[in-house]
Amino acid sequence: MPRFRLRRWQLAAAVLALLLITAWLFAKARGPELPGYTVEAGPVVQTVVATGRVAAPSRVQVGAEIAGLVVARHVMEGDRVAPGDLLVELRAQDLQAQRDEAAAALAALREAELPDARARLREARARLAQAERELARRRELGERQLVTREQIEQAVQAEIAARAAAEQAQLAVEALAGGARETQARERLAAAEAALARAEVRATVAGTVLTRGVEPGDIVRAGDVLFEIARDDPGELRIPLDEKNLARIAVGQPATGIADAFPDRPFAATVHHIAPAVDPSRGTVDVRLRFGNEVDFLRQDMTVTATITTGEAADALVVPDDALLEVDEGRGTALVLRVRDGRVQRVPVKLGLRGLAMSEVREGLQAGDRVLAATALARDALPAEGDRVRIDEQPAPKTGADRSRGELPVQLD
Template sequence: MKHRPFFLVAACVAVGGLAWWLSQPLRGPALPAYEITARPLVQTVVATGRVVAVSRAQVGSPVTAVVRERRVREGDVVRPGDVLAVLRADDLEASLREAQAALAELQQSTRPQAEAGLREAEARLAQASREAARRRDLYQRQMITREAMEQAAQAETIARTTADQARLAVRALVPGNPVEAAARARVESARAQLAKTTIRAEVAGTVLTRNAEPGDLVQPGRILFEIARAGDTEILVPVDEKNLGVLALGQEAACAADAYPRQPFPATVSFIAPAVDPQRGTVDVRLAVRPAPAFLRQDMTVSVNVQTGARARAIAVPNDALDFAADGQAQVWLVKDGRAERRRVQLGLRGLVETEVTAGLQAGDRVLAEAPATLEQGDRVRPLTAVLPADPATRRELPVRLD
């Protein structure tokens, strides 16, 4: 009899345990569930892009020649006017010398000869005029024949014509005359052609590529150097066209180079392409980086997280709790009074791991994280608190994927 209380307690525990065990099927299976709360929500578009210059200058040779010197290499910083390469073109040098010689001959030989010819013609005209006057006087005194007088007059006329022609020749050779202007133009043209053999940078920037070495024969149309213009740095990002509706100019973005994942930097959406690439189904977006980190390099891979919307306080549901009906309407499994209830909801901002619910839920509700396919409306369930997934946007290393 003294052991009777012990057996009574053991029997009660056993009966209670049996009752609890038998009641579990009536309460339904234990399923993970999220408790809905109102909290800040950020909508982002995640993509991968590359660092590009605002523009690139391609430098070529305007003439056919052989490279004599190459004075820059990849990575060199150049300014407008800096010499990139020097070409050898003997024919252009010969053309310049020929044009200079023609101009010198005009100035030092042709013009002095014309002036000397004018002086000689004027002297002969003066002599012929005196002779004609003397013979007219002699003819009036009947000391010579009329024919002799007429011969002197004719000689005077010829001398005057010659002097006029010499005067015109000198006038045509005065400084600045058309002949000299044409000769000077030929010199300048030859000098300009020869200047083309010195390849210079037209813009300030960094040399990206070089395709010229001493001894190479270069021709017009061949790109010798490619220069990234100095100035603002941009990130070119091909974004899935499904995100086009949420993108806008001026949106802020967080970026991280794959080579420096722990050194994020900000950027701003500065350009959205007006057309979609039909083959890739993407739209090109450019992000302005001001100021650009010193470690950025051309064509460097960069992960981008563009913030397209934010709510200071929103009813948010983890994305794995959302389901979609055949008509595309979003829905969740709501746990109410221990039973599963299918609830249709309206969505707002969509984040990487959570989506805003604008209608259909309220703070404090519980929704199943992953409802089994066999779950039916009104089934009993036992919700177990599930841990909310971490938002990749809060990590220091941005996700490297196209969302």
């Protein structure tokens, strides 16, 4: 009986060994299990991601037009100002005195000299009328030979003198009432007021104060810059972009910005300027993005990451970048290892939108094809054409896609 049991145990062990050997041979015949993906069709968005800073498109420097002592400063950095807002007051007693003197001179002209000139004009006109009557009377008497010719000539001279005096008085009134003298007095007053106004430094544009370089008690000179104001134009981001991405960037492309200080407040922007030259020391090109005035939480020189949409495809075949071999960026071609019926096929493909995680394949593959994650394998472990392999299905790389739109953004540095 023990002998029979021993034989049964040996037979079971032999059968199990045979099954294991058969399974091993079957697995070996199917080939090794390697990581891979299934090619899927869907929309794809290509983006360029770069970091830059907030920059005001227009900075206005406000300075002093005259020298003087600062007696008051009314704004600080970050304050909002409108055109005409008072920024700084300078001490200006001498200019105030000149303005008061000019104003007093104009008032004296209008209130004293002008009434006196008008009175002299009335008196001159009365004398002229009297001289005209006297001349007429003597001429009448002369016709009757009751007065001498000499008396008539004296009356004529008196009338001429009275007329000249009246004309001179008229000119004096005209000079004082809107004429040359009043104009001159008004101009002196205007010049004095303009000089006094320069003692008050005011904002010339609407914007935000960026820097201030003055405090009460400081002595400033004409031409000194006291404030720098960022004009209220649409804001800008200045992005130093790697020159390898220059061909993908165009004016008008949409972008999304995220400030390091406000990561939960993304905002829309648009490419509106690309520098005409590349910085040779850094190998970058400056790109300016403009955003609207509604984005009011950004500050000058704040760090912002911009994601620029450089290309879109509504229905594209997308494969992970680690499935691409022998990539030729210039020609836009690559090689993939496709697995069909359990065997490897080396397939050349034509690439479209490119990125760090995913790429569009325009020719060479179809939806549903399965490809190996070739770059994840060691070079000596790459299967050859016709080798048998099995695919260990891997999930597609995550690239921060907007799942609500079903997009697969392609990010480029």
